[in-house]
Amino acid sequence: MREGSATLIRREDYLAPAFWIRTVDLTFDLEPAKTLVTSKMQIERNSAVPHGPLRLHGEELNLLRVLINGDSVSFRQEGHELIIEGAPDADFTLEIRNSCAPEKNTSLSGLYTSGGSFFTQCEAEGFRRITYFLDRPDVMAVYSVHLRADKAKYPVLLSNGNLLEAGELDNGRHFAKWHDPFPKPSYLFALVAGDLVAREQRIRTRAGKDHLLQVFVRRGDLEKTEHAMNSLIASIVWDEARFKLPLDLERFMVVGVSDFNMGAMENKGLNIFNTSALLASPATATDADFHRIESIVAHEYFHNWTGNRVTCRDWFQLSLKEGLTVFRDQEFSMDMAATPSARAVCRIQDVRQLRAMQFPEDSGAMAHPVRPDSYVEINNFYTATVYDKGSEVVRMYQTLVGRAGFEAGMKLYFERHDGQAVTCDDFAQAIADANPGSALTTRLDAFKRWYSQAGTPHLQARGSYDAEARTYTLTLKQSTPATPGQADKLPQVIPVALGLLTHEGQALPLQLQGEAAAAGTERVLVLDQAEQSFVFVEVASAPVPSLLRGFSAPVVLDDGLSDAELLTLLKHDSDAFNRWEASQRLALNRILAAVRSGAPLVLDAAYIEAMRAVLRHAELDAAFKELALTLPGEAYIAEQLDVVDPQAIHAAVEAARLQLAQALATDWAEAYEAHQVKAGYAPDPVQSGRRALANLALAMLVLNATQSGDSVWPGRAYQRFKDAGNMTDRLGALSALVAAHAELAEPALARFHALFKGDELVIDKWFALQGRTPELDGKSFARVKQLMQHPDFTLKNPNRARSLIFSLCMFNPAAFHRKDAAGYVFWAEQVLALDAINPQIASRLARVMDRWTVLAEPYRSAAREAIARVAAKADLSNDVREIVERALASEAKGEQA
Template structure:
């Protein structure tokens, strides 16, 4: 495991490799304790780089021999490099034989074992834990892989590409030989060996070619793979129809493993998935699980082109593949959802996730641009900024050039760069070149500031109506606050989709001053200066602006709208996103007012009636109602405050929930009864929306019962929990009891565990529910500490560690941020314990303290003490060291700003 001694790596220091590796022949003699790896490579010098020694990356390896052109050569090892000083000037063959110990690989990077099977995870720098190599994304080679293993223990042997040969060997062993015809970087290499079973299906693509699709899982999980297979088929069909991108191998394989640091990995032709992102049945998975699996299966498949066929030149360009592919999977999910309302729900959910995870990152210790300038440990930059904000940047490309223009640009991108390792600049150039004269091509250099400037821009919008001239002047100002290492920012290109409504809610024609006629009821204006004004004409009355429709740019908008304006948008806006946004703003304004004043929150009748109108609205979909009636998260509320008191925020949110539960009780009852679904389970958008609204209504009714002492609704929830025919309804009923701290919560939790004690993924839900239970008198925190001693709990499995520890520290602010500092002490203990076995998971948990400098006292001082405790450990991994050091540096930055 790498200790925290790594050096700072800078994007500006990029140099092409001194050598290229053109072909690789790998032979694995698989043994859990000691696997023998033989690597035979064809190398050539890069003529554009000065001659020097050959330096190969390697970690946790035992070298047995090194040969060049069949002859033994001397070498030396320095740190994590194997160095050969004297290599031929001409092309040469290099052979390295080494061993590694998969059983001891608790970091789950490289080659490791899980449940008696072999798996790999090579992104970002895991291949160097398998054999010595130029482990960097710009070195692309063609791989042939021979696997040998005990046939009884490991009957399935898989690697990238197409199967060339397989058969039996002596002593009960067997082999399989695989060849990938496409050059790829080492991070896309994959190997799987184990006792697995497969769901198989053959498909014929538009090109008329037949392909074999396989989903491999451990025995007993096969019945939970149907949804993943259907999602894979849908992804293949969609990508060929939308972007003309076909499946390019004879087969496409997906494998599930329960020990995995990420959600999934796009290895060429052999995707490896965390089982949480692959397995689903109505009895064990929720509607959200089904949607997540569809999205992640699509994401990894789409990487075949946006990431594999065209990959990153260096890891600073990570968003080139991840941001682009997140955009593609979001577009896929919206297309699969179908109708306009269902598409809007997808968009709202994506933006809500962005605000919950990426906005705090942009204002915290680890803030970085979409294309970072430096890093110590690349694993720390698989972040919401690279993924989700990166996706928003790609979406802005599409907004500026149009859907058809974006597809033209993507086509040109592949024509130019198929088979290459390239940069974000190459992508930008292709989209602009395919759309000459567009709003993007004329602003390309400025637009690329989205890649280089960290932070979330703030946009202020103010409008002035001139009744005599019948004009409305909209003035937009932008400002991007300072972030670590970037004190001053330049204006960015911000597309603002907008509409104007009358006070009665009628959409108004949009005609800018100087135009001959109106250009429809919605349009996109581009803010690319610090301040700009736009004058709309022929408006008979003062309009209500609907700005940033569809969340057309990842910014914080201050539009200065009154409650009356927000109510117009909530009731009438044609843009469903802004309709939802109005509901959130109305709630947020009231919660923030209570927190800032230090007074108890009391919801006014106007707000309550607005929420009642949403709940009763006959034309709004249930899924939209669920989102509009769900209060903003405590983390998002904290983002709006300069000084954060987590307990005050929690008290205000709980007061709002309780008052909505009480005031709308009869409406909640009606909503619960009206959204019951008869018949078999399907995770379609309409059914999922009804279940979501029914679950929300039930949670409100049980919460109100806790206030009034009523036993009817807790009893109904418990009965629904017992009788539920699917996990969405069962977990919804259980959550209603647990989150209200109802008496029936304890027997329900015990019954749930007994029912699903043999299903690890469902027990993860059991732990997560308790880790996220709203705090009440310290009970939630105490329960989490107690659960760390539960026989089913372990830190060694990433899913289990996340389900409990991360649920508390990252998603339960009131239980974590305690005045007695016990939450911070717990966090430090868990970070250090995880760092000893799996630095990647430890560093993600360490991120819970990213914004500690915004905390009010006494939380701030206690948080600093806990951070220093972690920092004091001398052998921290580089993963955790970077996060902790950045957290401590943010204290200095905060003091300097003060």
């Protein structure tokens, strides 16, 4: 393997480091071709660990000098380790001098160049590409950094913490000295040097302290940073108000870079962002972009405490910081949304993301627990399971102990562990200890199975009404399917939020057998056995159960409800999530029936009228209507099937879309006209919802018109595209034309490219839109192949690669899964091409094939051949090899099961 022989790292094998690094003084002489790095470390031996040599990590470095206490020392290099046998038992100073080549670093891990500037990305194990170090999260040190560079080329020199000194040097060079007073692991180190400009804002926090906030970007992008700055300020205010967690540095800096493998990185005091997660203006960014930026800015800021001040002991604990921080940014987004309906929309969108990305992961070759037990390449475990399912686990803590109880647990967590590298168990214990006698504390060991068991639990619910006794018995059963390496699963602790409705939609009071009186109309049941029954008394009539309200646990629910009962929930449920869920279930039932039978899908009048009622409902918010009227995604539909025919699913979804477009044509037209936004642009929930519904209506109207040969609505969409005053409306109109394969799509695409040719983030949207275009007679796949040769396309930029290749392979199943196997051949070619440049991005593309074993023939055999082709490559990176070998291994395990 190009990255060295693969070693399986196991959580059970964790050992504390043999040495601690207490302080680090780093000096950088920055040059693109050859940057010199001098590191002086104060080191002490860990007396709790058996005596052994000092082993430092290093990759792609040119070692120049090694000194201990100023004297030369013998050492050897083995693979990616620098080994010093004669390290003293007493505290000592280790000095290492090495060089690296940032401009050749296409992996974008470590120190690299982008657009003529220097940037770093050290999580998870990038610091070892900068200098030799104990590159592991439990080694926390205080850093001082001295940067030297050409002033004309790199006038801005940044690192973590506070600026101590800056000044001039000979030969047109200058320097800056930074000091971070908080101990941190090496993965949080950051360095930026370049010709950048900054938006600045001084604030005073609740604690009465003054702080400087700065957002650094390339020249020309400054006008697109206002929203990011406002989001940062809102995040600081929220975290101090909600969790009493203040900003702890004199300044907080955010920097944007175009070449970045992720969305953003939480380096202490110096967050580095992909420009796609930072830059926004009404003319170039959609409502969704504005929301995403607010969420990611908040996420990285919240890491200042949940990840930086308290960090992970080892990488198996990654969800300790990521799952917790995703939960925090989701809570922030809901609080920013303000109204109950807008909060519900946030929750629905989060669950859609979980189901689209994490549920398939739980049932695929790479299924793993929230706290994995082993890995070959840690970069492969920055997953939806660690992040999104991890967030749901944190949300269940809050559900079980209450909002106030959760905040008390967070307070205790920081009191115990500030400045430490800890585990998921430490977090769980803090929440439990702060809430003695709670539903969590009495079930803590069982609850922690969420960290150790992979797979999505299946929850079956069945109700029985006894009219004579006026009782309703709800029986809950749970089971979790086998996953790679885990066959037998123990029962999980599942909080089930629920209500009971009459068939006319009235909420019933809830009183369990043995209770003296009813306690409201909503409550949380805790299922902690394989099967449990709960008896409600004084129930006046047979109820309709509204289960798993707010998606109170990340499970697959089978409640056996009829269409009539789902319609009751859709019309009357006070829980907006379950109201939306009912709309999705009604559509899903019809699509699955068509796919399973092989018969053409024909929507019944009852379903169409239910959707008409949603569209016409005077009290429902536009944003909710748009979500309820959007059909389930093809990938989510595939999750419901044991054998998947992507083309059959696509045909059924397209038939449903067209029939809804035709049957509700008058209603769509009325909705489109009624939801135009006349006021000046603002990405707030109300305006965003109106635009979302108007764009959905327009897409339906264009689809119907294109199928019937009517040119009016395509013409109106093209005019809207030309006249739009914001990107949401412009891209919505363009998407309507492209998705319907309207004749005006081609001139609109050409015009869009001409308008925004100089804006790389908007051109990413142009590529992505075409990569996701619904397949029609092979045209979408052919277009992607053609666009690979476009002058604006490059594999080297992760955003550009994702915009086109990932859009096809991950988000366009019908175009990708072709009977002639051309999609799989294309996938293999691109995985190998990317692996030679950037293994992290290649491995993420490789994940497309996680669930290949459930494909129907001929897709299954062709997919296996493509995976085997990739696996056969001799110099494959560990990143990709781990993915494809686990994919191939899943075939044998699936057959055994």
